[in-house]
Amino acid sequence: MSHLDILLPFGLPPPELARDLLRELKLPALATLIARAKKEHSRREFDDFARALPHEMWLSSQFPLPSFVPANPAPGQDVHNSPALACAAMRALGLPAKQGVWFMLHPAHIHIARDHLVLTDIRQVGLSEADSRELFDAAAPLFAEVDRELVYGDANTWFMRADDWQGLVTSTPDATCGHNIDIWMPHGDGARDWRKLQNEVQMLWFAHPLNERRQMQGKQAVNSLWLWGGSPATASSAGQREVFNLPDGFSGLGQYARAAHANTGAADVIAAKPEKGLLTLDPLIQPALTGEWSSWLEQLQILESAWFAPLLQAMQQGQLDSLSLIITDSSHVLELSTSRFSLKKFWLKPTLNRLLP
Structure with missing residues (x-):
């Protein structure tokens, strides 16, 4: 049938x-x-x-994805999470994901609304491989300083290893798109460390020559990274x-x-x-x-x-x-x-x- x-x-x-x-x-x-x-x-x-x-x-829900929620959530803590897709995405791009906990990162544009920040549709960023590599190489030392392994996937998707962030709750970029990002920002284990690292990347990219070129071309500035999809490395079947x-x-x-x-x-x-x-x-x-x-x-x-x-x-x-x-x-x-x-x-x-x- x-x-x-x-x-x-x-x-x-x-x-x-x-x-x-x-x-x-x-x-x-x-x-x-x-x-x-x-x-x-x-x-x-x-x-x-x-x-x-x-x-x-x-x-x-149609596939046997690994569970990625806090093991012992605090009373009232949100245990719903974005799908644990990072390791699956890495393997699909031919990258090893045999151990550790990995997250997906997307170069993104966040714009200022009247009284809050809004994540725009990441599909509209439109980075070329060369431009993405340029931003990746600029940001990599910031990740190295805090012992976070950063791996390039493709122009739109990078990956970060953070074994101690298994309690981090994140949101998909499409669920966040068009809304006040404060509501959908990561929280839980590692949230403060991620926010600090994200801010450092944002400050670095603010005056980056690539963004100056993009703005002259009428394109969105790439001014942030969106993190989601945390996944422990498991064998696929x-x-x-x-x-x-x-x-x-x-x-x-x-x-x-x-x-x-x-x-x-x-x-x-x-x-x-x-x-x-x-x-x-x-x-x-x-x-x-x-x-x-x-x-x-x-x-x-x-x-x-x-x-x-x-x-x-x-x-x-x-x-x-x-x-x-x-x-x-x-x-x-x-x-x-x-x-x-x-x-x-x-x-x-x-x-x-x-x-x-």
Whole structure:
């Protein structure tokens, strides 16, 4: 039997704009899949101040990630944490992660709002390899001074070892994006030391020639580092699920799957006939985080023709037996399941109304 789970982050429109946005969409294939699906779970609500977004928590729950929470939390201490992805991400980049506790670091831009600091979408930083290396080489001595091993991963992701910070609670950059960073800053073991080190890096980069060049080019200054994803080094073990198009920051999860495919299209997924597959469609994340709802509408229309229409046709032709839709926003998850049998319910007219709050 061929089954596909489809994770659609930010496919749920914001409640205050939902009816207006859905009125603009022409998505007959997605509307058919939604209308003829059974509801697996009601719309589950998550804490607005959670340290990972609903789609990040759902995706992480599908793989055997190591636990990374304080062993003996104090009364009232927040034990929820960002997914423990650092070591998985290191291995995906060909870096050794055989021992120790590691964190991911992203070069970032923090801007000053009226009375607080806000982390912007890290995708918009757009560092080249050469520019990232320049900032990395400048910051490395500061990490060496406090005996923190710093490792270069790629232009957007570095890694730091801190074995004594196993109680540090962090937040994903997307959960933090657009908000007052004070709420989502790391806390617990090592928080004060990290804040001091982060401040030193910020002061070093403030007048760095690279940032002067970027500002002259109209680009964002790279003025901070965002830390998250703390993970103890553990051996990875492949699972039975076949995964397609894991999103940035989560691509390391592919090592826990039977097979991981990147940059695949609908035809490739259908041809693979996964017994139990997982597909992530993430083009809606960036416009949703930045409130660019016209772009959100455009991306959904592209997904309709590139993905939902071919997948619906594959089900109708018997190439795919069933699929589940896991649709989220910043604080909710809606899960729906459709089979070849349920598609025969012709009396259920295509509609997107299940996406309404």
